[in-house]
Amino acid sequence: MIEIDKTVFSKYPINNYAEIWDKIKxxxxxxxxxxxxxxxxxxxxxxxxxxxxxxxxxxxxxxSIDFYFEGDIFTAKTENEEERQFNYEPISDGVVGYVEMNIVRKLFLESKLCSTTQKVFLEERLREKTIREIQLLKSTPEEMYLYLLKNKPHFIQNVPLKYLSSYIGITPQALSRIRKRIN
Known part of the structure; x- marks a missing residue:
């Protein structure tokens, strides 16, 4: 049986002995x-x-709204109508640990460390979403692809072009033309 590798999530301030690790399936x-x-x-x-x-x-x-990679922590919720519109789809084989949100909410209330981790997580996600929103409003598809190439090469390496083009907001054919121009 495989166990969760806590070191993969070292960018988050989660104590190695935190209660959440025992709750992960x-x-x-x-x-x-x-x-x-x-x-x-x-x-x-x-x-x-x-x-x-x-x-x-x-x-x-x-x-495509977002992609999650090794070491990412994210929520997959269906609490309201907006959240039910999202689909979380594996695009490669892998391993994910999860904790049910009712348990997570309880831990947030009981533990200062969980609250700190939640704050770091939310600040990081808000920063990423703000950057993405600005890009969608101000950048051309080519500029967005160049940004991904420079700042998020793991997107280019791990995400199929049909999903990457959707993320940028263009057809796969348009993305192919951009890639051909750049190379």
Whole structure:
């Protein structure tokens, strides 16, 4: 049986003896795995795509919103109508640990360390989302691709082009033209 590798999550201030580690359940996933909902995820290995489902436009039926990689912590919730529109889809094989959100909420209330970790996590996600929003408003698709190439090369290396083009907001063919121009 595999155990959670705590060192993978060292960017977060989680004590190695924190209570949350005892609550984590591990899943080995493949591209066909359906992840549980209402959970806090600890992605130990692999890549997961967050997409907005049920859209019908010329680019794609599902728009890529975000990608999660080794060492990322994220929530997959379905508390309200907006959150139910998101899909969390493995795009590679991997291992994810998870804790049900009702347990996480209880830990946040009981532990100062959990509250600190929550604050760091939320600040990091807000910073990332703000940068992404500015890019979507101000950058051309080529500028967005160049930003990913320079600042997030793991996106380019681990995300299929059809999902990457959706994330940028263009068709796969347009992304191919941009890549050809750059190379």
């Amino acid at each position: 591990l899943i080995h996933f493949t591209k066909k795995t359906v992840l549980p909902k209402d959970i806090l995820c600890f992605l130990q290995k692999g890549t997961i795509r967050k997409s907005l489902i049920g859209l019908s436009n010329e680019c794609t039926e599902n728009i």
